[in-house]
Every structure is written in structure tokens, then in C-alpha cells.
Amino acid sequence: MSAAGPLAGVRVVDLTAMVMGPYCTQIMADMGADVVKIEPPQGDNTRFISVGPAPGMSGVFVNVNRGKRSAVLDLRTDDGKAALRALIESADVFIHSMRSKAIASLGFSYDEVAAINPTIVYTNCYGYSRRGPAADRPAYDDTIQAECGLPAVQEQLTGEANYVGTIMADKVAGLTALYATMMALFHRERTGEGQEVEVSMFETMASFMLVEHANGAMFDPPLGPAVYPRTVAPNRRPYETKDGHIAALIYNDKHWNAFVGAVRPCWVEKDPTLYATLELRAKQIDTVYGLVAETLKERTTEEWLTLFEELEIPAAPIHTPDALFDNPHLNAVGLFETVQTPHGPIRFPGVPTWFSRTPGHVRGPAPELGADTAAVLDELGARSTAPRTADSDAEPALGSG
Structure with missing residues (x-):
């Protein structure tokens, strides 16, 4: 049994922020990939959205960025861009969550990245596919839930339109980005070909909702509404x-x-x-x-x-999320992993899957902002290019907020 994980040797250049993309790359890190998280000087906004043991280390950020390395690069500068290009040369995956115009304006569109590394898998994490009229709209979990019908089916169930009590769109889209990227890597292993992958929250959640809620509306002519009756029955509740x-x-x-x-x-x-x-x-x-x-x-x-x-x-x-930490089944199967960090021990909800030969596990804590910049640049022989100041305008276009 190998402790390296099934993605050992895979390098991921991660320009994602908030939850969708970072959740995808967190799983890659758990499975052994070297995930280099590229952050602007002010850091990923998720560093600041919930409680944490130190400034910039919120619980949400710490969980979805565990086991990664953080390199601060100001992509408005020539030095920052040069460092990223050098990093791309040795990468297997390039993944970002910027709008298509923003990433292109920085000089890192698929064509530009593939010119550096033709075999790379390049994954776009968008709110809406760039192939449709909503391409430039910003997207957050709440707005995607609304547009995909979750509050509407909640209203049928409870009598009141509500979001579900979890950032479902972010996480489902993150899992979709993971499997899409893995499929592209599998194709590359078979053929040697890299390719561009696009995953958008809206299309992902529309497909997810319509698994059962397409129902009678799938047929021509329709045989009923696009809702699966059992799940919205008013008496379906605890x-x-x-x-x-x-x-x-x-x-x-x-x-x-x-x-x-x-x-x-x-x-x-x-x-x-x-x-x-x-x-x-x-x-x-x-x-x-x-x-x-x-x-x-x-x-x-x-x-x-x-x-x-x-x-x-x-x-x-009926249990609360707090009760999961004391659940006898979860503890018996070893879901939780305690990692020592500079801010004290953190008990992570770990890898939910099991492998007989290459198991995943929590590789380490989430990085402090820019903690690995020097090491990453040293690996490239380019430490002198490390930018230290200025804000980046390459803001993510989607997330949970």
C-alpha cells in the first residue's frame, strides 16, 4: 500500500478562489498531487469569511486549501507573469476561476498556456459557459441555486422559497470540475494529448437538478411537470x-x-x-x-x-453538523484526521473514499498566504522574480460568498 496517493507526481497550478475550484483542487491534494495555489498579494477572499485561529486562516479556507502550497504572484507585473509561465512548463493541470476575458487579459488563455505546455490539461471554472449569452454574468451559490430551481422546489416542499442550508452549487460544481479534469488526464495518459476543459456552475446545477426533476417534461409531448412529486410532497419532512x-x-x-x-x-x-x-x-x-x-x-x-x-x-x-464529529461510524472508519499546525491541532473531515493500494489522506494544513513563494520560485531557478506588493485585479468571478 502506497502512502503517496493515486495522483502522486501530478502538479497542479491552481488559480482558483472561493470554494468551487479550491474544493476540486483540495481533493487533488488529498490524493497526492502537488497543488501550487497562486494567490494575489491580498490573498483568496475565502481566507476572511469565517472564524479561524489566525487572521487569513478562516475555517472554510483552511478546509478547502489543506495540503496545498501558496505562492503569491502579482500577475499584473512582468515578473509575476514570467514566474507563472515557468511554473506552467512543469505542470500537468492548470485550473482557474476567473472570467474568460480576465484570464485572457493576463496572457493565460488556453492557447497561450498550451503554447508553453502542449500536454497540459487546462480547466476553466466558470459561473456560466462562455458559449452562451450569460457568459459574463457573475455567479454565486445563492444565485445559481435560485436559477436552477432549488428555492422553487423548497417552496413546494415547505411553503416558503428558501435556499438549501449548504453551498450546494459550489460543491457540486467543484466535484464536477474534479471528474472532468481527471477524465482529461486519463485521456492524456492514453494519447499524450492535452486539452481544454470547461465546467460552469449553472450548467452543472441544471444537470444535477434535472436528474429527477426533469421527470415528465423530458418527453415529447410532456407527460407532466418537471418535478419529481415525492421529493416535494408537503408531508415529506422529518x-x-x-x-x-x-x-x-x-x-x-x-x-x-x-x-x-x-x-x-x-x-x-x-x-x-x-x-x-x-x-x-x-x-x-x-x-x-x-x-x-x-x-x-x-x-x-x-x-x-x-x-x-x-x-x-x-x-x-436528526443530528446537527456538530454531531458528525462524534459519530461512532465516522470515527470507526477514520474519516477525521488531526493535523498539527502552527495555530494548534485541526481535526479535518478527511478523505471519504477508500483505495486498497493508493489511499488518499490530508497532506497537511492550509498554507499561510505566500508561505511557499520562495520555495516555488527556487524550484524554478527564479526566486528573484518574486513580487511582494501591489494588488491584483484578477478577481474570481464565482464563489460562495
Whole structure:
């Protein structure tokens, strides 16, 4: 078993900021890639958006930039551009989250980067694809959630339009950027060809939402609205119990028959065919959820959990994110990794995947701003080019905020 990780030997030049791109490259770092994070002198804005043990080391930044190296380059200067070009020569991946006009104005469009390194995989992380009329619009998680229908389906579910309580668009797009980049690297391994990759938040989230919510609208002519009814049924929510709440999905025929037989045989006695099959229940899913909701008020959460475990019905208590750190299953499988840092120990939620030969792990803490500039430039034989002042106008076009 190798401790190097499946991406050992891969060098990533990372010009991303906020969450989408950094989440993508964080996973690359966990898997063994050498990720060199290029920051303007003022640093990635995410350094300052939440609590942290030191200025510029917010919890969000520290988590999505762990295991990377930070090099400060002012890309408005000739020295900064020269250093980046030298770094590109030895890179496998170039990834950025600037608008297409901004990256081109700096001299680092795909054609310009490929002229330096023809085999490079060049990944653009955009808000909207540059191939469409919305190409130049700024994009943040909230606006992408809205445009892709998340608040609308939440309104059908709860009666009020709301964002979901996580930066879903940023993270889903980040995962998409990761798999797209990996596919391009796989192609390069097979053929030797580099290529340009484009991943945009809007298209990614539209595709993600329409996995189930395309539904009847996919067909010609449409067979129904573009919403999957079960997920927006008003009674689809954590069930109230005698002393709290519980999540349970009494869904397929096996689960339904086990529940009815143990708790409500009268439903079958009253009308054996009314809820007999998944197809019949799906047509009246909110009514079914309502019946279950009234029933679950009769016992405590623990009583229901015990029964559902016996019946092999999927169920879980309602926990907060804080409780994940003490979850016995997560701790048993070793999800959390404690890393010693200059600011004290940090308990990271680590790599959720498992490899029998090349496992990933948290490679180290997030870097202080510019902590690795000198080392990176020394590797290039170009330490004298290190810029130390001035602000960069190469601002990211997307993120969580």
C-alpha cells in the first residue's frame, strides 16, 4: 500500500478562489498531487469569511486549501507573469476561476498556456459557459441555486422559497470540475494529448437538478411537470415523534409491508389494494406520508429506531453538523484526521473514499498566504522574480460568498 496517493507526481497550478475550484483542487491534494495555489498579494477572499485561529486562516479556507502550497504572484507585473509561465512548463493541470476575458487579459488563455505546455490539461471554472449569452454574468451559490430551481422546489416542499442550508452549487460544481479534469488526464495518459476543459456552475446545477426533476417534461409531448412529486410532497419532512423527530423512509414494498404488518395491519384490513404497491403509493405519496406522520407521533424516537432496525427500514435520528464529529461510524472508519499546525491541532473531515493500494489522506494544513513563494520560485531557478506588493485585479468571478 502506497502512502503517496493515486495522483502522486501530478502538479497542479491552481488559480482558483472561493470554494468551487479550491474544493476540486483540495481533493487533488488529498490524493497526492502537488497543488501550487497562486494567490494575489491580498490573498483568496475565502481566507476572511469565517472564524479561524489566525487572521487569513478562516475555517472554510483552511478546509478547502489543506495540503496545498501558496505562492503569491502579482500577475499584473512582468515578473509575476514570467514566474507563472515557468511554473506552467512543469505542470500537468492548470485550473482557474476567473472570467474568460480576465484570464485572457493576463496572457493565460488556453492557447497561450498550451503554447508553453502542449500536454497540459487546462480547466476553466466558470459561473456560466462562455458559449452562451450569460457568459459574463457573475455567479454565486445563492444565485445559481435560485436559477436552477432549488428555492422553487423548497417552496413546494415547505411553503416558503428558501435556499438549501449548504453551498450546494459550489460543491457540486467543484466535484464536477474534479471528474472532468481527471477524465482529461486519463485521456492524456492514453494519447499524450492535452486539452481544454470547461465546467460552469449553472450548467452543472441544471444537470444535477434535472436528474429527477426533469421527470415528465423530458418527453415529447410532456407527460407532466418537471418535478419529481415525492421529493416535494408537503408531508415529506422529518416525522414528529412522541419526544422529538426522526427520519424514516417506508418506501418500497418490502419496507411498507413490514411497517404495516407490525404497526398498522388495519390499513390492509380496511382496503387491501389501496396502498398495496409502490406504484399505487407513488400516485398518492403525500397522503401516504401524512398517514405515517400521524402514526409516528405515538412512540418515542428511540422506540421507533429500535423497531425500524428490527424491520430493516431505513431510519435515522436528526443530528446537527456538530454531531458528525462524534459519530461512532465516522470515527470507526477514520474519516477525521488531526493535523498539527502552527495555530494548534485541526481535526479535518478527511478523505471519504477508500483505495486498497493508493489511499488518499490530508497532506497537511492550509498554507499561510505566500508561505511557499520562495520555495516555488527556487524550484524554478527564479526566486528573484518574486513580487511582494501591489494588488491584483484578477478577481474570481464565482464563489460562495
